[in-house]
Every structure is written in structure tokens, then in C-alpha cells.
Amino acid sequence: MTDPLRLLDIPSIVPPEERDIQETVAKFAEDRLRPGIREWYESGEFPRELAREFGKLGVLGMHLDGHGCAGVSALGYGLACLELEAADSGFRSFVSVQGSLAMYSIHRYGSDEQKAEWLPRMAAGGAIGCFGLTEPDFGSDPGGMRTRAVRDGDDWVLDGSKMWITNGSIADVATVWARTEDGIRGFLVPAGTPGFTARSLGHKLSLRASVTAELVFDGVRLPGSALLPLARGLSAPLSCLNEARFGILFGAVGAARDSIECALGYAKTRTQFGKPIAGFQLTQRKLADMAVSVNCAMLLALHLAGLKDRGTIRGEQISAGKLNNVREALAIARECRTVLGGSGITTEYAPLRHANNLESVLTYEGTSEVHTLVLGQALTGIPAYR
Structure with missing residues (x-):
């Protein structure tokens, strides 16, 4: 017996459709991820080209419906995460942040225009997302966040910083949570927006094959359309x-x-x-x-x-x-x-x-x-x- 889960014959209770998903992801991990993980871990590198390969595999936002997402069951998604993390936590972290944080925030709380603009590209791995909630002084207590967005006419002006953000410095768009006069709201901040910078954090002993970054917002001006309209409160x-x-x-x-x-x-x-x-x-x-x-x-x-x-x-x-x-x-x-x-x-x-x-x-x-x-x-x- 090589698979310890066969001790209780657990694989036999997984339905055929979900078993096929698990086997497909396991084969991808064996053929594509495991051969490179030692080098990527030692060098502290996440190959950006893996994003499109994950997209082709179908694991990005795979549990969401529409806009290029497969809409698989929670079990199918979970088993895909199992096989990705069996190769390395960094791979599952990338897929989790892309699909369950960045894409889910747009899918659940975004406008139709925001969904159409970002979700198909993100599902294909052509655009990478990150999720800016944690701050240097507010991790377990996100309600104390200091990042603030202030109305200026039809625009918003965003100031503050976020820390320990997976995918942060390679992301094409960040979902950023900020305090406003109406409470905590979410905003989509594209990379390259003036005043928005992302810096990779090095010298890590953990999750080395994953990108971790600090996000800084210095007078970042966003149009009203950047607001996630359905997201209100923590x-x-x-x-x-x-x-x-x-x-x-x-x-x-x-x-x-x-x-x-x-x-x-x-x-x-x-x-x-x-x-x-x-x-x-x-x-x-x-x-x-x-x-x-x-x-x-x-x-x-x-x-x-x-x-x-x-x-x-x-x-x-x-x-x-x-x-x-x-x-x-x-x-x-x-x-x-x-x-x-x-x-x-x-x-x-x-x-x-x-x-x-x-x-x-x-x-x-x-x-x-x-x-x-x-x-x-x-x-x-x-x-x-x-």
C-alpha cells in the first residue's frame, strides 16, 4: 500500500466525476509541477507561465459558474486543491487566491461589467488576481484596517498598505478592501494605476515557490466603476x-x-x-x-x-x-x-x-x-x- 488513504478505502467513495477531476490534476502535478518544485523552492520562484497552464487545466475559479468558469462541485474543487498541495502548498495557494479570493470577490460582489472584463481572462490564466485585506498591523483583526478610500467627485482616492499578499507583485488586478464613510468597501485596482506599487517579500523560509508581496496605495485615484457594488461591510x-x-x-x-x-x-x-x-x-x-x-x-x-x-x-x-x-x-x-x-x-x-x-x-x-x-x-x- 503506497497511498495511506487506501487504509480505509476512501478513494472508493469518491464519485466518478470528481475522481476524474482528481486524477487529471494529479497527472498534471506529476508531469509539470513535481519535476520543477525543488528548483523553484530553492530559488524562491513561482513561474508566471504556470498561470496559463492552470487556466488550461481548468482549475482557476473552477467552482464558480459562468464567465469561462467550469462550475464544478465543491468536492471536485477540494480534490483539485488536495492534488495541487500534494505537490507544493505554493501551487494550491496560487489557485486559491486566484479563484476563491480574487475571482470569487468579483463573481459574488462585482457588477456585470466587472465580471465580463476580468473573470474570463482570470479563468484562462491570462490575468492574475490578488486579494488585499491583511495589513501590517491588522491581520487577525481586519476590522481595524487603516487603508482608506475617500470620495472625490465621481472618483475614489485610495491610501494605505496591505501586507502578506499572495500573487501581489505579479497580479494584473487587486481586490482591495478599504474603510470609507459608508463602512468597509471593496475596490478593483489594476496593476499600473498611478500611486499603486507592489513589492515582493524575500528571505522567506516558507511558501518559497509562491509570490508574497506588500501593496502600497499613495493617492491612488480610481473611477467610480472600480467599486464592487454589492460588497458592503466586513x-x-x-x-x-x-x-x-x-x-x-x-x-x-x-x-x-x-x-x-x-x-x-x-x-x-x-x-x-x-x-x-x-x-x-x-x-x-x-x-x-x-x-x-x-x-x-x-x-x-x-x-x-x-x-x-x-x-x-x-x-x-x-x-x-x-x-x-x-x-x-x-x-x-x-x-x-x-x-x-x-x-x-x-x-x-x-x-x-x-x-x-x-x-x-x-x-x-x-x-x-x-x-x-x-x-x-x-x-x-x-x-x-x-
Whole structure:
């Protein structure tokens, strides 16, 4: 057995249409992504040409309807995220931000003209989007944002900054959230708009095969048509984050599965004291515990996909999935590194790369602490973080 999810025969319960999606994305990852990931991770590079390849694959905004989007099920989208993150979290991050944040914000809250202008190009990978919510001093508390948009005749003038923005410096358009006299509103800011600059952040130990940037807005003048007309209040950007978190809870399973497969293959061939280390009780205990954990995480993901496809999923349920699955995946990746011994610190083997990436995944789209408090509020009715 190489796939630990076969321990409980989980692949057999995936419907044929979604299984086809998963297999297609898995083959793309095997043929196109895995051969280059060591080089891209070490060099801190995300190849921009992958955007059009993801578009051709059909994974950009794949869970949205119309405007060049495939409109697949939540389960199909989740399984695509799983296979992308099994290759590297950076690939799933790109697809999540493009489809579940930038495109979803336009699809859900944009005008017909905004949808027609941006969504077909973004679905094809011809235009890249980013999502500007987090600020240097306001991560878990986005309601405290300082970025401000002020009316000036028919225009808006935008000032402020955003931090830790995936795709930021390669994006053709940014969805930017700002405080206005009418509350928090969303704006579409095309790259190259005077006063708008994006700077890539380097020296990262995590998500190295992904672009992370700071966005700065210095008197950026936008026409009235840049406003997302249906987005009012903080609930709008938070609804986009829930879309991205759903992909994350599947993606984390992919990183965990890939780590176990790597450790299992190594343990069967690495010989110590005259036999493969897979034959030692302590190694088998590690492998057994990790296999049970990843199967439980996958069953949780499948259950939440069912709720989402039925339109009954709640925010705290997504929080439970993101909290559990990322936490378990990070523990699994770290444990798999111990199975690999000293070899596990090199880029030849995936688990430590996955563990490094998952440190970011644990923090973005809501930290583990915040998701814990979301669940605490759901259980007690008392919001502990306010």
C-alpha cells in the first residue's frame, strides 16, 4: 500500500466525476509541477507561465459558474486543491487566491461589467488576481484596517498598505478592501494605476515557490466603476476567506498524504541493523498513527464538501476543518521528517518542505488561535476575542 488513504478505502467513495477531476490534476502535478518544485523552492520562484497552464487545466475559479468558469462541485474543487498541495502548498495557494479570493470577490460582489472584463481572462490564466485585506498591523483583526478610500467627485482616492499578499507583485488586478464613510468597501485596482506599487517579500523560509508581496496605495485615484457594488461591510471579505479556507482543508490532506508516501517509501528501503527501518516497531507506530490521522482528516473534508455542495455549511464548520486538518498535516510532515533521519533535511525529500509551507498555512486565512475562538464562540455563544 503506497497511498495511506487506501487504509480505509476512501478513494472508493469518491464519485466518478470528481475522481476524474482528481486524477487529471494529479497527472498534471506529476508531469509539470513535481519535476520543477525543488528548483523553484530553492530559488524562491513561482513561474508566471504556470498561470496559463492552470487556466488550461481548468482549475482557476473552477467552482464558480459562468464567465469561462467550469462550475464544478465543491468536492471536485477540494480534490483539485488536495492534488495541487500534494505537490507544493505554493501551487494550491496560487489557485486559491486566484479563484476563491480574487475571482470569487468579483463573481459574488462585482457588477456585470466587472465580471465580463476580468473573470474570463482570470479563468484562462491570462490575468492574475490578488486579494488585499491583511495589513501590517491588522491581520487577525481586519476590522481595524487603516487603508482608506475617500470620495472625490465621481472618483475614489485610495491610501494605505496591505501586507502578506499572495500573487501581489505579479497580479494584473487587486481586490482591495478599504474603510470609507459608508463602512468597509471593496475596490478593483489594476496593476499600473498611478500611486499603486507592489513589492515582493524575500528571505522567506516558507511558501518559497509562491509570490508574497506588500501593496502600497499613495493617492491612488480610481473611477467610480472600480467599486464592487454589492460588497458592503466586513462580511464581504470574510465570505471570500471562507471560500479559500475550504480549499485549504483539502489541500492540507494532500501535503500530509504526500509526506506519508515519501516516509513510507524511504522506510521500506532504508536498512539499519540488518533490516528495513519499516520493520521496527517504533517506525510502524509512527506510520500507523499518521495514517489514521490523515484518513480522519480526509473523512472530515469529504463531510464538509457534502455540506457545502448542499448549501448548508456554516463558517464555524469550515473553521473546524481548517484548524484540524492543517494542524494534523503539520504534525504529520514533521513526524515524517524523523523517519527520514538526516536525509529529511534536504530538498530531495518533501516532508520538511511541506512542514515549512504548512507553518504559513497554519497562520493565513485565520490563525489556529482565531479558528479555536470561532469554535469556542459557536459552542458557548460568547465571543472571547472581542
